[in-house]
Amino acid sequence: MEKILNIGIVGCGGMGSGHAIALQSGTGNALWKVKTDDVPKFPGALTTDISKHLRLRGIFDIKPERRQWAQERKIPVYESYDAMLADPDIDAVLVATPNHLHKEQSIAAMRAGKHVLCEKPVMITSEDLEEVMQVSRETGRVFYPRQNREWDEDYLIIKKIYDDKLVGNVFNIKSRLTGSRGIPGDWRGIKEYGGGMMLDWGVHLIDRILQMIPEKVIKLFCSCTYITNKECEDGFQLHMTFESGLTVDIEVGTCHFISEPMWCIYGDRGSAVIHNFQLDGKMIRLTSWEDKDAEPIAAGAGLTKTMAPRSVGESVEERPLPRFDFDRNTLYRNFAEVCMGTAKQIVTQEHALRVLRLMEACFRSNESGEAVLFEG
Amino acid sequence: MEKILNIGIVGCGGMGSGHAIALQSGTGNALWKVKTDDVPKFPGALTTDISKHLRLRGIFDIKPERRQWAQERKIPVYESYDAMLADPDIDAVLVATPNHLHKEQSIAAMRAGKHVLCEKPVMITSEDLEEVMQVSRETGRVFYPRQNREWDEDYLIIKKIYDDKLVGNVFNIKSRLTGSRGIPGDWRGIKEYGGGMMLDWGVHLIDRILQMIPEKVIKLFCSCTYITNKECEDGFQLHMTFESGLTVDIEVGTCHFISEPMWCIYGDRGSAVIHNFQLDGKMIRLTSWEDKDAEPIAAGAGLTKTMAPRSVGESVEERPLPRFDFDRNTLYRNFAEVCMGTAKQIVTQEHALRVLRLMEACFRSNESGEAVLFEG
Missing domain, CATH: 3.30.360.10 (Dihydrodipicolinate Reductase; domain 2)
Incomplete structure (x- = not known):
């Protein structure tokens, strides 16, 4: 694993495409309707340049129009979610599909050796999250709740x-x-x-x-x-x-x-x-x-x-x-650093479990x- | 009983003195710190001239400074609450004492043949109000909750x-x-x-x-x-x-x-x-x-x-x-008319009981x- 984490996004709807722009532009700023080159940086000196931590490796979505949207922005598109998980260049997956898919896709990613940054709600039930946490422990892969509004x-x-x-x-x-x-x-x-x-x-x-x-x-x-x-x-x-x-x-x-x-x-x-x-x-x-x-x-x-x-x-x-x-990019940065083993997880699984409960x-x-x- | 209801106020603190000014000025407007002659009428054409319905006959308060305040405004002052109740000129009593005194004073007034307009909370408990309602039925005297914020x-x-x-x-x-x-x-x-x-x-x-x-x-x-x-x-x-x-x-x-x-x-x-x-x-x-x-x-x-x-x-x-x-003086007017037997009570005892419960x-x-x- 190199120092910059290669990430794939599964689900490129409202949130997924926002992440794609945020990561591709390196700003962390999710502006859907702006050309990637025009996405402004967040104000303030403390915000991390996330291009030094995360690299968008590609996306997958079941909808053709979203795959086309990505291609137009020169974002690589995988043929399937399995193909993304099979790519040894992928270190981590960002799960941004509808909520009922988070569990299956997160578990599949961790079983394939990938870390997971999972959109909120991380799971629909606390029971599901407990299962996912068990897989995280078994595989030693990071499962990170993307509860970014902190x-x-x-x-x-x-x-x-x-x-x-x-x-x-x-x-x-x-x-x-x-x-x-x-x-x-x-x-x-x-x-x-x-x-x-x-x-x-x-x-x-x-x-x-x-x-x-x-x-x-x-x-x-x-x-x-x-x-x-x-x-x-x-x-x-x-x-x-x-x-x-x-x-x-x-x-x-x-x-x-x-x-x-x-x-x-x-x-x-x-x-x-x-x-x-x-x-x-x-x-x-x-x-x-x-x-x-x-x-x-x-x-x-x-x-x-x-x-x-x-x-x-x-x-x-x-x-x-x-x-x-x-630092407006604290969560992205913390996720990357936790995957690298250089930081403690700020938004913990236990915290997400408490929120769900x-x-x-x-x-x-x-x-x-x-x-x-x-x-x- | 003449057409204008003679009313006495027991308790001449914050609320009682406000009523005294409102009634003495005939405006219904409770402005404590203004000379009675300077109290402005409420705006709007529909507000009742309450001087045609209620006449302030006098007040009683246990505090000398409040009795003096009334005398300075040429408001008659009774020697005692009993003296007010014994006055055949008094048709009704406005109870504006601290809350724990409302029950005893309201019952005493009705037993003395006076109607009662009682400051809110009319009673401290619903049980007390049920007793007072019983006395109202027995004596045929009006007991009217002064819940005027409607x-x-x-x-x-x-x-x-x-x-x-x-x-x-x-x-x-x-x-x-x-x-x-x-x-x-x-x-x-x-x-x-x-x-x-x-x-x-x-x-x-x-x-x-x-x-x-x-x-x-x-x-x-x-x-x-x-x-x-x-x-x-x-x-x-x-x-x-x-x-x-x-x-x-x-x-x-x-x-x-x-x-x-x-x-x-x-x-x-x-x-x-x-x-x-x-x-x-x-x-x-x-x-x-x-x-x-x-x-x-x-x-x-x-x-x-x-x-x-x-x-x-x-x-x-x-x-x-x-x-x-x-009509900003609806409550005063309705009280007077209910006492005269010419109107239905708008703020009913049953309603006040429901609020207390x-x-x-x-x-x-x-x-x-x-x-x-x-x-x-």
Whole structure:
């Protein structure tokens, strides 16, 4: 094995073609509709040049139009997935097929001696993942969950606020993502293919919360929506209670024509909000709990003193959200280095298993209408 | 009894003094710190001149400074609550004392032949309210819950959107009110006086939802916060599931330095938001489900098509929130007319009982950590 890992992509749809562009351009930036040469690098000095770690060796897809798309971009195309696995030049496979194929294809790759970077949800069930983990142990091959949203800037800002107690002791976090287009109209709306928004954006939003908060999730309550799709949930609301009493609300929706803030974090010394992917938001921090007597504010046909806001400059200060540079290609790089044996796996199999188990608990809660004990 | 109802106020603190000003000025407008002559009328042509229905006969409060406040405003002051009840000129009593006194004082008033307008929470427990309702039946006196937030404009806008299906079939509603000053530092933070935010703003927010949605509440899940007060909840999150599957989330908080939208309403044909008491907000309505293929949007270190917003003018339209005139003094007027026997009671005892029972179910859910069946 040379120092640059040769990787093949199986499944060249939305995600697979994004990876192809990201890897071919060496930027890590998945811009579907741009010519490879025009794909811009991520901003910031810390982002890894992934061309020094990963080389796109080729793709395979069952659809002729996708094979043609790759050929037009001068990406080699394998005749079959078996042919890819039989190629001794291939060190690793990136699995980006519909969810129900991840298991079989990951196992086949590892049995053929290839490492695996597997799109999320890595598996449809925790049982499947346990089988795959067993194969990973048996073969000594890396199985790496591609849960990459731990390196989204919005999340990292909230994580910094949490870690550094910038709003004091945090008691509630809200993480939301909503759109208005329903579930994408392909296999993502079909149950047996692993459809539904829980196994879609749900994975990322849950993944990040479990990564951020080093506590057991004692209990959860989850209710799903089926507004635009009767078979698969097109959204859900999840309320989690952690060991310390901290609560987290996660909400995903696809019939939401107006979006509530993407992140809110509430501590005993302040609050912060991120409204959207453009990172509009702010942080309000307490400078002194004592304040001059509140002036009542007009509230409908009455008044309220209790809910009168504090004045910035009096007992609270407004601060911009913390911003900082980071390596936007951490996951690609870490995968390559783990395969080379030079780094520890950041997104572990055990972590992905915990995320899957939590999602299974969500479905149980939704079906029963009950709060469900998780790690309590 | 003459055509104008003579009313006495017992308890002249925050709410009681507001009522005193509202009634003395004849405006219905509770502006504490303004001279009575300067209290402006509510806007709109439909608001009742309550001076034609209610006359403030006097107040009683145990605190000398409040009696003095009333005297300075030329409001007659009774020597005792008993003296107020003994006055044959008094037709009705407005009970605005701390919550734990409502029961005894309401019963005493009805036994003395007076009608009662009782501040919210009308009672601390549903059992207490059942006793009071029994006395109301025995004495033939009106007992009227002063749950007045059903005539707040923000609520009426959401109710219109719901009633007229302006965003299609509604599947989720959020109703929130948050501040950052903790529970007011008087009896409101003490359990035995009926403190805590559930019996405070919780009453109003729950009241309105139960008034708006003509369905059984099958189940609820509630978790309270105790950030600024260990004895009484300083906030709560409540998730209610109605018979049709519609869900409603109510949130009250007092350690929230940033406020999320006050109202969100989501239907299968649109969404609407009201951000604050100033009624900033909008309505987005679907004009056609079909849309040109979504352009992926930048989402952290990746892209998303699923969550790409629709463009206004393409398949959705932006509309202002519906606005309309209404009688802001409906509750005062209805109380007076019910006492006169000329109208049906709008905020019924049975409705207040349902609100109290629902809040008791919330406390059970919070204590057990379980979802609780309510009317299911």
